């Protein structure tokens with residue numbers, strides 16, 4: 220999934236850094252996990268992983284894929300292939316009324332509103348799939364693992380039919396070609412390692428003290444809050460009929476504003492990360508144009524580092540994002556590594 224600050228192109232730099240500078244690391248906590256690409260990569264490279272993110276849809280994505288050691292079998296449901304079944308579901312197969320359908324009524328041009336996030340046929344499909352998964356779970360026809368597996372499959376499928384330019388803060392004014400496709404759920408990758416990967420859904424301060432060998436922290440790096448940019452994925456995951464506002468139909472997010480997105484609070488947010496962590500090692504992903512200047516973060520890391528363990532690794536953004544030809548920006552991805560005192 221395309222995600223602001225997603226690290227899919229940096230996973231090898233992250234694992235190389237861990238291999239080069241640490242000793243006997245077995246457990247790693249990905250405390251701002253987002254799409255989970257780093258958790259997944261490190262898990263497959265042999266570490267024991269714990270993940271966390273404040274957004275529920277991120278939790279769903281992880282919990283319903285690499286949070287599972289086995290592909291669910293849906294024994295109680297009595298449907299051979301629930302993914303195929305959901306893909307071919309119609310409104311008349313369900314006991315739902317159109318008035319129950321939150322996405323159809325609020326995010327597609329149906330007469331009730333003029334927002335153009337989804338074509339009506341996909342909005343309706345998202346609703347009936349989401350509500351059917353909920354009914355199966357509340358009637359005890361599927362287990363909790365099966366519930367998250369199906370939810371993750373739905374969340375993964377939504378961006379492929381969304382009428383957006385990457386984020387949900389606004390919709391496009393003309394229908395993009397991909398929105399005409401039918402939303403299609405697919406199977407999720409699961410955790411094949413035999414080791415467990417526990418997933419959490421908390422503010423980082425509530426879980427920061429968890430004892431692990433290495434804390435990997437990839438916080439937001441500028442003032443763009445995540446919830447407003449991904450509000451529709453959050454609403455589909457939660458399906459809590461929220462009060463929504465404005466042209467984009469935004470749910471409230473004041474209660475989960477991130478201190479890492481505020482110039483005033485970002486330094487204290489990093490201070491808490493370093494002060495409260497019980498990890499032996501800390502690895503931070505950041506960049507040289509982020510809210511907290513490199514000089515200040517370097518100073519803080521040096522203060523919290525044992526002896527001369529602090530390293531700053533900079534990765535040229537032009538090479539990192541090689542699809543941009545002749546990009547002369549001086550943006551550098553950074554890895555701050557230290558052994559904590």
Ligand SMILES: C[S@@+](CC[C@H](N)C(=O)[O-])C[C@H]1O[C@@H](n2cnc3c(N)ncnc32)[C@H](O)[C@@H]1O
Nearest residue numbers: 224225226251252253254273422423437439477
């Ligand atoms: C740069 S992204 C992480 C990207 C991730 N490494 C990936 O590759 O997909 C930062 C993440 O931090 C999360 N976040 C922001 N503030 C948080 C907080 N206070 N506690 C926990 N997670 C938070 C956001 O929801 C977002 O998913």
